[in-house]
Amino acid sequence: MRATPSRLVRLAIVVGVAATALTGCSKDTLAQQYGDGTTKNYVSGDGTVTEIKPADRTKPIxxxxxTDQGKSISRSTYEGKVVVLNFWYASCPPCRIEAPALETLSKKYASQGVQFIGVNVRDEADTSRAFARSFKISYPSVVDTADAKVQLALAGQRGPNATPTTIVLDQKGRVAARVLGEVNENVLDTLVGDTVAEGK
Known part of the structure; x- marks a missing residue:
């Protein structure tokens, strides 16, 4: 289900800010090329936001x-908590641009039990770790390149149809919201905050 008209108005306010900040938020070469519109042969989402009402959500994933640190991680470990999945890879320009916003929000919501998990869809573990060091990412990333376990878990649901994609899971592990393409910090803040509030 698409976002409601009132929500679209709220979210649209911050989209213009994101567009304005796009070329100035990073000194990263790939990110700059993307901001200048000069990146060739790159397919990404357009930032479309989809929200699903609790009554319309399907089974938990x-x-x-x-993880890229060799540790096992399961969605069920976070039962009762909101989980934010971000699908990315290191040379993806919008993934690089949105990385600081994701880290900021992961820290903001940590005290409320929200768990951010990166899902690397292309790189090996060493490249994933190098990205985390470069962008100072503190939350874990799964290496999903060989077995695609996380991507397959979303089969038949609102999955990651672009890179990057960010998916918010509710306290029961069901898909509550999805952003296809580069995420805006204020938009994701609203999506996560609203999902957290459902459990109160």
Whole structure:
């Protein structure tokens, strides 16, 4: 289900800010090329936001996978908590641009039990770790390149149809919201905050 008209108005206010900040938010070469519109052969989402009302959500997604640090991680570990999945890879320009916003929000919501998890769809573990060091990402990332366990867990649901994609899971592990393409910090803040509030 698409976002309601009132929500679209709220979210649209911040989209213009994102567009204005796009070329000035990073000194990263790939990100700058993307901001200048000069990146060739790159397909990404357009930032479309989809929200799903609790009554319309389907079954919880379940996965157990391995992080780039070699640790096992499962969605069920966070039962009762909101989980934010961000699908990315290191050379993806919008992934690089949105990285600081994701880190900021992961810290903001940590005290409310929200868990951010990166899902690397292309790189090996060493590249994923290098990205985390470069962009100072503190939350874990799953290496989903070989077995695609996380991507397959979303089969038949509102999955990651572009890179990057950010998916918010509610306290029961069901898809509550999705952003296809580069996420705006204020938009994701609203989506996560609203989902957290559902459990109060």
């Amino acid at each position: 379940e996965f157990t996978s391995t």
